[in-house]
Amino acid sequence: xxxxxxxxxxxxxxxxxxxxxxxxxxxxxxxxxxxxxxxxxxxxxxxxxxxxxxxxxxxxxxxxxxxxxxxxxxxxxxxxxxxxxxxxxxxxxxxxxxxxxxxxxxxxxxxxxxxxxxxxxxxxxxxxxxxxxxxxxxxxxxxxxxxxxxxxxxxxxxxxxxxxxxxxxxxxxxxxxxxxxxxxxxxxxxxxxxxxxxxxxxxxxxxxxxxxxxxxxxxxxxxxxxxxxxxxxxxxxxxxxxxxxxxxxxxxxxxxxxxxxxxxxxxxxxxxxxxxxxxxxxxxxxxxxxxxxxxxxxxxxxxxxxxxxxxxxxxxxxxxxxxxxxxxxxxxxxxxxxxxxxxxxxxxxxxxxxxxxxxxxxxxxxxxxxxxxxxxxxxxxxxxxxxxxxxxxxxxxxxxxxxxxxxxxxxxxxxxxxxxxxxxxxx
Ligand code: PLP
Numbered sequence: 001x002x003x004x005x006x007x008x009x010x011x012x013x014x015x016x017x018x019x020x021x022x023x024x025x026x027x028x029x030x031x032x033x034x035x036x037x038x039x040x041x042x043x044x045x046x047x048x049x050x051x052x053x054x055x056x057x058x059x060x061x062x063x064x065x066x067x068x069x070x071x072x073x074x075x076x077x078x079x080x081x082x083x084x085x086x087x088x089x090x091x092x093x094x095x096x097x098x099x100x101x102x103x104x105x106x107x108x109x110x111x112x113x114x115x116x117x118x119x120x121x122x123x124x125x126x127x128x129x130x131x132x133x134x135x136x137x138x139x140x141x142x143x144x145x146x147x148x149x150x151x152x153x154x155x156x157x158x159x160x161x162x163x164x165x166x167x168x169x170x171x172x173x174x175x176x177x178x179x180x181x182x183x184x185x186x187x188x189x190x191x192x193x194x195x196x197x198x199x200x201x202x203x204x205x206x207x208x209x210x211x212x213x214x215x216x217x218x219x220x221x222x223x224x225x226x227x228x229x230x231x232x233x234x235x236x237x238x239x240x241x242x243x244x245x246x247x248x249x250x251x252x253x254x255x256x257x258x259x260x261x262x263x264x265x266x267x268x269x270x271x272x273x274x275x276x277x278x279x280x281x282x283x284x285x286x287x288x289x290x291x292x293x294x295x296x297x298x299x300x301x302x303x304x305x306x307x308x309x310x311x312x313x314x315x316x317x318x319x320x321x322x323x324x325x326x327x328x329x330x331x332x333x334x335x336x337x338x339x340x341x342x343x344x345x346x347x348x349x350x351x352x353x354x355x356x357x358x359x360x361x362x363x364x365x366x367x368x369x370x371x372x373x374x375x376x377x378x379x380x381x382x383x384x385x386x387x388x389x390x391x392x393x394x395x396x397x398x399x400x401x402x403x404x405x406x407x408x409x410x411x412x413x414x415x416x417x418x419x420x421x422x423x424x425x426x427x
Contacts, residue, residue: 024321030406032057032313043376046411051196051224051355051402052380053246056310060249063309067302075301076275076292090301093308094291097256100311101222101241102232108264110257110291111304115223116146118242118257119190121294122219123150124270126240126263131187133159138181138189138216140165140173141392142198145385147190147221165191167392171198171347175206182214189218193225193236197389197400198347199330199355201225208237217263223247227404228326228354230319233258245303250310254303257294264290271296322405326354329403329412336416337401341423346398357384357398360419363426365399371425375418377411 030036033055038045047055067089073080075087091106098106112118127150131137137151141164151162163181167173173191189211193204204220211218219240222231227248233241240263245254259267269276269287273296278286287293314322330352337343342361360368369381380400383390390396401415 024317024325024405026325026405026408029317030408032059033406034058034061036406040376040378041374044410044414046377046407046414048401048403048407048411048415049378049380050227050404050407051247051384051400053252054227054249054404055406056251057249057313059313060251060306060309064251064302064306067305071305072302074298086301089305089308090299093304093311096308096311098258100231100315101226101243101256101258102234103258104234105261107290108258108261110259110264110294111299112242112255112257112294113253113300114244114246114255115144115221115242116244118240118255119147119219119221120150121257121270122240122242122259123154125267125294126259127151127154127160127188128157129266129268131158131160134185135160136163136183136186137161138163138165138178138186140191140202141167141388142171142173142195142200142386143190143192143388144196144221144223145387146223147192147219148388151190160187164388165189167198167200169347169393171195171200171349173200173202173207175203175210178207178210182210182216184215186211186214186216189216190221191218192221192223193231194222194228194353194355195347195349195386195389196224196355196402197357197384197386197398198349199352199357200347200349201229201351201353204236204238212237224355225353227314228319229323239263245307245310248310249313250307251300251303253300254307256307261290264294267294269293269296273297275299317405325405326403329407329409330354330356332409333401333403333412333415336412337419340416340419343419346393346395354404355400355402357400359395359398360422360426363422365397367426368399368419368422371422372415372418375414375421377415377418379415 035055073082073086094106094109098109208218217239220238222243226243241258246252276293276296346357365381382397
């Protein structure tokens, strides 16, 4: 018998039954991740590229297997029980996602492929309806390309312009510049909650207050915050929020766009196809209710159900506990990096979450990454889809270490030892 929850079980009570936070035990938590047990190049695997994608716990893997073994059918269409059960599992995942980010209702959750698609959806639909020539969108200098390029594409279509909120060399947004940047034509401010290069945690609620005071909406890119800290849309006071399931222990190909219900209600669909319509004739079509009008075609059903399992898993650990543990771990990481001669950490933001970038004198970051790989340490090197951040620091690329709650001090010790080898090789 399938054991996947097929009915929204906790929306009414506001708490996931059976998933109340338990004490956070790093050793037990790590054991939940089968991939981390394998050796890499003859060494224990120190997986420190979590900002790119996270590993998946057994609970998510088992949910995907159970889904395909017992529940798989197309949703919202079949009159038979299997289809009804698959539909219920998909919609239960929506409820879980809504609860996880503190949405008012599950109708505010649109399933998308990831943060990139969420932002593109807002640009195409809301942006296409609300922006015209010379209207302005403010984005920060530390945005991922996925929170820059969709607005540039929108600008090409509508004549809207982008203005840039800069950050200091320490890696903090220069919020004092906002007054200068806002104009009566500012329609939207789009900002990341956590930088995927610098680790900066931006004061989103404060930024939201400023945006709203100037009559603009706020879009928050939560791709790098939702895996690490509690994210509550009502506390952030934002209007749109984007996240990626694969960065928070869920499968690839699934993410969430959250938007206030009245915004979604007023927005046109951005893609046409099955399931997003109410009626179709050759003369005209009418749209399904929110959020289905934004989910054209067969959606990533198993992936959504898998994301629901990831959310249950994170909730069972407690996002506050995850944040506390990772805060300690990132301090340990910084201490170790400071001890490596010739290594320069990029940015010293006031508040940092899980991520740090660095360069080493006379060594290209790709060479750092290659030598670390030979010691079983997986980190990211390159521009991290943030070329404007590279430009800010006049570097072509950096090495980036990004942590998750299943990492431990041994991973960081292994990293520090491998960095010493880099130093020896390059002198
Ligand atoms: N925003 C930030 C801050 C990111 O770090 C990333 C990916 O690394 C994205 C957006 C895009 O996420 P995805 O590729 O999952 O759509």
